[in-house]
Amino acid sequence: MLSSCATTNMANFYNEHRPTLDSIKESYATQYTASPFSIAFSNNNFNSFSIEIITDTIKYIYDFDVNDKRLNDTLIKYHMSPQGISSLVTLMQSIRCIWVNNQDYYVNNKYHSAVYMSIKPRALSFPFTYKKYQILAYFSRPQVFNEKGILMDGRRRKNIRKLNNNTFRRITDTVCYTVSSLFR
Numbered sequence: 001m002l003s004s005c006a007t008t009n010m011a012n013f014y015n016e017h018r019p020t021l022d023s024i025k026e027s028y029a030t031q032y033t034a035s036p037f038s039i040a041f042s043n044n045n046f047n048s049f050s051i052e053i054i055t056d057t058i059k060y061i062y063d064f065d066v067n068d069k070r071l072n073d074t075l076i077k078y079h080m081s082p083q084g085i086s087s088l089v090t091l092m093q094s095i096r097c098i099w100v101n102n103q104d105y106y107v108n109n110k111y112h113s114a115v116y117m118s119i120k121p122r123a124l125s126f127p128f129t130y131k132k133y134q135i136l137a138y139f140s141r142p143q144v145f146n147e148k149g150i151l152m153d154g155r156r157r158k159n160i161r162k163l164n165n166n167t168f169r170r171i172t173d174t175v176c177y178t179v180s181s182l183f184r
Contacts, residue, residue, distance in 0.1 A: 010169075010171065010177040013119070013134070014136070014171050014177070020091055021097075021117065021136065023091055024092060024095075024097060024100060024117060025115045025117070025138045027087060027091065028088060028102075029102075031080065031084050031085065034081070035053065035078055035080050036053075036054035036102065037052060038051070038052045038099070038100060038102070039052075039088065039089065039100050040099040041093075041098045042063060046093045047065060047066050048065050050063050051074075051085070053078050053080070060078075096121075097117050097118065097119055098118050098119065100115065100116065100117050102114070102116070112139070113140065114138055114140070115137070116135060116137055117135065117138075118136075119133065119134040121133070121134060132179050132180065133180055134179055135166065135177060136175060136176070137163065137176045137178075139175070141174065142174055143174065143176065145170045146160075148169075149170040150167060150168070150169055151167070151168040151169070166178040
C-alpha cells in the first residue's frame with residue numbers, strides 16, 4: 001500500500017511539474033556536455049548551494065549563496081555559463097530539487113548515462129523519523145520494466161536493475177523514480 005501511495009504521489013508530482021523537471025534535465029544535460037558538474041543545495045531554505053566541478057585531474061567543490069557575486073568568476077574560470085547555471089539554480093529552487101547529477105551505467109558493455117534529480121518533499125517531518133528524498137532518473141532511451149513497473153536489467157529481463165542500490169519504478173518509458181533516505 002505504501003508503495004502504491006508513493007507511486008501515485010511521484011507520478012502526480014511528475015505530471016504536475018513536468019515542464020520544470022524537463023527544463024532542469026535539459027538545462028543540466030546541455031551544460032554538463034560543456035563541463036561536467038553537479039549541484040546540491042546545502043540548506044533547507046534553498047539559498048545556499050555547492051557546485052562540484054569535475055576537471056580532467058581533480059574535482060573542485062565550491063559553496064555559494066544564490067546571489068553570491070563570486071559565482072560568475074568561478075564559472076567563467078571553468079568555461080561554464082553563468083546565465084545557464086543561474087537559470088538552473090532558479091528552476092531547482094522552484095520545485096525544491098536539492099541535487100542534480102549525471103549517473104553513468106553500462107548495459108551490454110555499452111556506456112549510457114542518466115540525469116539524476118533529488119527532490120525534497122514538502123511533507124511534514126516528525127521527530128525521530130528518517131528523511132526521505134524522491135529521486136528521479138531521466139534515461140536517454142526507453143527502459144525495460146516488469147509488470148509491476150520495476151526497472152529491469154536490459155540484458156537479462158529477469159534481473160532488477162539497481163542504481164546506487166535503489167530500485168526504480170516507471171513513470172514513463174524514460175523517467176523512473178525511487179524514494180531513498182539519501183539524496184545522492
